[in-house]
Amino acid sequence: MPIQINLDKAKTITHDKRRQARASEFAPLDQEINISIANPAKVSEVEAKRQAIRDKYSKVQMDIDKASSVEELKNIISTFS
Secondary structure, rough: OOOOOHHHHHHHHHHHHHHHHHHHHHHHHHHHHHHHHOOOOHHHHHHHHHHHHHHHHHHHHHHHOOOHHHHHHHHHHOOOO
């Protein structure tokens, strides 16, 4: 009997991995923003970097939601792990 993989659960796991990767990319920028809070130009620069991360992972989120196989999910994970 072959192993059945629940695609919805696999997507949930992939989303969790996406969230972890995103959080690890945000961590140094969170520190940078706290340090430079008194410098609006620096805050804007850091916020632009944070927005780039949001955009990147927004695309990943959509790709996960559209995935129709575990292989697609594995390919998506490989782009950020």
